[in-house]
Amino acid sequence: MPGLKVVALISGGKDSFFSILHCNANGHEVVALANLHPPTQDGERSEDIDSYMYQTIGHTVIPLYEQALGLPLYRQEILGGAVDQNKSYASPAAVQGEQDETESLVPLLRKVMAAHPEVNAVCTGAILSDYQRTRVESVAIRLGLVPLSYLWQYPFLPPYAETSLLDDMAAAGQDARIIKVASGGLDDGFLWENVASYRTKTRLVRAMERFGIIGDGAALGEGGEFETLAIEGPWPLWKNSIQIEDGDRVIVAGEAGAASLKIKGARLVPKEPSSDFSYEQLRKPTTLDDKFAALALKLKFSVDDTSGSSDELSEKKEALSSASGWTKQTTDTCTIISNAMAEGASAGEQMTIIMTQLTKDHNIKPSSIAFTTILLRSMSEFGAVNLAYGSHFTTPNPPARVTIACGSSLPADVHVSLSVIVLHDEVAALKQGLHVQSRSYWAPANIGPYSQAITMPPSPETQIPQLVHIAGQIPLHAPTMEFPEQGYMSPTQHFAAQATLSLQHLWRIAQITHVTNFLGAVAFISSTSFVPASSRVATALRTWKLAHEVPVTDAEDEESEDVDVWDRQQFGSTGTVKTSTQRRDIVNASVPPCFVAEVEGLPRDAVVEWASTGVKGCEGAVQTKETKEGVCTRQTLDIKVGLEEVTMAGWVAVDSVDELSKVEIPSSYVCTVYTTQILPEAWVKQRQPTIVPCYRLWDGQGVKVAVVVTYRQQ
Structure with missing residues (x-):
């Protein structure tokens, strides 16, 4: 079966980049990246906005992914808000003329399809969120694109570990850093830790266990407990890594114990070609449980x-x-x-x-x-x-x-x-x-x-x-x-x-x-x-x-x-x-x-x-x-x-x-x-x-x- 030509929706987070690896491992080719970012207001762009649908924290680093992965990047402002807050979503919604933020995907993907007529699929990093998945599917189906969500229900597939996704990221060599903590007993001591490292994973699980929420995706940040920023990954997907010095990271305190990192600067560091990773080596859940x-x-x-x-x-x-x-x-x-x-x-x-x-x-x-x-x-x-x-x-x-x-x-x-x-x-x-x-x-x-x-x-x-x-x-x-x-x-x-x-x-x-x-x-x-x-x-x-x-x-x-x-x-x-x-x-x-x-x-x-x-x-x-x-x-x-x-x-x-x-x-x-x-x-x-x-x-x-x-x- 011929592979699909894929546009990958990226937020900067760990899941959207790991889903790209799985697209390639399943015989598809990711040909473009697409991202939605906060709109400009009064000449300035907010570092993070309250969106039900999109991760926006760390969006200033997004332009570097074009060279980091060697793939063209297309971006679009997020317009509107969470007008339709139902779990399932099927079509554009308007309340008193307000546009649902989901519909911002439409002009973004049309822009990609115009530049790459061969594109016939879109991938997303949805794991357990019906809210996110159904919205991407709605837009994709309307535009004639095949939706791909290879991480969907990942923790409930063999080997049935909530942290199996993090384990697989570590094995593949993906490095994504925690840049925001919001709940679940996490404090600013978790900021800029590699989410897939053994030490960080163990600390996350212990913190979630104390709050009695382990097992429902909390250790993966599925409930908004934390957000991440990918800075490194395996060759040949990653051609350059992203380096952010200590002085370019500023801790910003939020409400109710939340904390995040403001990124003031970042640069690309070329990677040497390596044979340490191949798509054939990427672990896939077995077909039969x-x-x-x-x-x-x-x-x-x-x-x-x-x-x-x-x-x-x-x-x-x-x-x-x-x-x-x-x-x-x-x-x-x-x-x-x-x-x-x-x-x-x-x-x-x-x-x-x-x-x-x-x-x-x-x-x-x-x-x-x-x-x-x-x-x-x-x-x-x-x-x-x-x-x-x-x-x-x-x-x-x-x-x-x-x-x-x-x-x-x-x-x-x-x-x-x-x-x-x-x-x-x-x-x-x-x-x-x-x-x-x-x-x-x-x-x-x-x-x-x-x-x-x-x-x-x-x-x-x-x-x-x-x-x-x-x-x-x-x-x-x-x-x-x-x-x-x-x-x-x-x-x-x-x-x-x-x-x-x-x-x-x-x-x-x-x-x-x-x-x-x-x-x-x-x-x-x-x-x-x-x-x-x-x-x-x-x-x-x-x-x-x-x-x-x-x-x-x-x-x-x-x-x-x-x-x-x-x-x-x-x-x-x-x-x-x-x-x-x-x-x-x-x-x-x-x-x-x-x-x-x-x-x-x-x-x-x-x-x-x-x-x-x-x-x-x-x-x-x-x-x-x-x-x-x-x-x-x-x-x-x-x-x-x-x-x-x-x-x-x-x-x-x-x-x-x-x-x-x-x-x-x-x-x-x-x-x-x-x-x-x-x-x-x-x-x-x-x-x-x-x-x-x-x-x-x-x-x-x-x-x-x-x-x-x-x-x-x-």
Whole structure:
């Protein structure tokens, strides 16, 4: 994959320069630097301004970076203030004519793009700040640039140490000095210390521990505890270092114990070419974390490596869903409109009509939609559908979604079907979204108008835990947004590796949104595969089971002779280090329900896609119960709410649609039906379900079934 041409946003701080190293290490080329600085007032420029978005302390040194790195530098004044102070940001905001300071990025980046037409990406040093990241992403996407944030969630990636970023900076030879302290027990004794030195790092951690704030990015200055100025780095990125003499640094006392350095003068010192550092030596977080690396190793010895295609599809599927569509169900918090279809010559045209009917005929605000299911006849039409669909979502945090292709299982002349969960106005105003559009080591960036997850607000009336709707996850390698190569693995081993990677994506999204339990999961598999379906089904179900059994524990830092060469190359070492930044794992008392659905195709021709809904704020015991009820197998997820045990969700598998009338499901529960057979019209009219036509289905034991009905409280 060809590398990107990158403009690097720099503030002078440690993170923006370390992100440049990671851009180069990932095969991209940084061709220009860009910086925003305080405006001139009455002929003078303030040394530091109170900005929510930009570091401005030490800005007088910024011009030297052009020669220090040998890259052209472009600068722009910061205009406006923090008008929009929401965590997420999507578009320009104006209050009484005032411009948001975020929009100062627009003319700056346009200036760079005019001088460097080849630029197609922008990098930033965002680590844990949604506020900064979402604003850079908003501007970048509007200008057609790919946002890169390789430091995103860095402390929560292997080796799970809050100071791992500082350790890696020290190992690479980056020298950034503390030039401002503002809180966390830091005094002016920290000023001009190398933030990545062992002595300074130890002092920072001790100071944060005394205030009880270690583990949330404080040791990295993520809460504004301190600011830094980079003066040195490894060759070949740094051609000159920056030297500031003792007499050119003046301590300026601030309010409430804050202190900073005013830089009166600085000069460049040429660096000698050196081979001490190479981009290949820069440590990158491993693709699989400890839990999933251990899972992958266990899975490797249990996958069915048999060949052949005796269990593959032998006949074309018939249409399985009703052409009428547009079923509707209303709960206390939302309205579910399912199976929306429209006439039209193409999928794009049909989606345009569907979205118009939703917004105009049904008076639905796109910002109130929390989750969507998009069914396509062919995945080749996804681009046109995405364009028609995405044009309606202009506010932050668009819906999470699952997209699959159903082929001829859709009715004749139907190219696309849409189902939506629409929150009532009072609920929609309180929903929260996770919408990461930057490439990173954490999980795949969103490509298109969808969020990784939408979290519902708590319901004080029912005391039911909050639902977290998570988008379907496919096995993209997060830094490159490409599928991992097969390498030395057999096709079955490659499928297992991809099932593991995509499930880790689901897990990381759940952890960052504070999910405590999954309601269950469906593993979609594509009908086009060289691996027998029986093998893929068994692998998917075992992956889900192992994920709930494999704990995050300390592991011996030794390589097993059984570790595959491809594992080392693609996923790195499986050694583990457990520290305070490891997030709480998601472990139910028993394994939540899971089943497998075979469909025509998945986004980008993926071989597997995991979809699930999580819950957060669950304080009671959670357990899965399985029962055999005559014609069906039922699994429920039961939660202790006060003194009562409540069924939060469940699924029922039956061998024939003729048995659906015998299946009892509370009328207040929301249903989604995965089916390989035409559903009885009377049953559909009564239940108003979302219908997902599938080629084949398997229950949690790997037994082929005709229908799986999933249901949950909403």
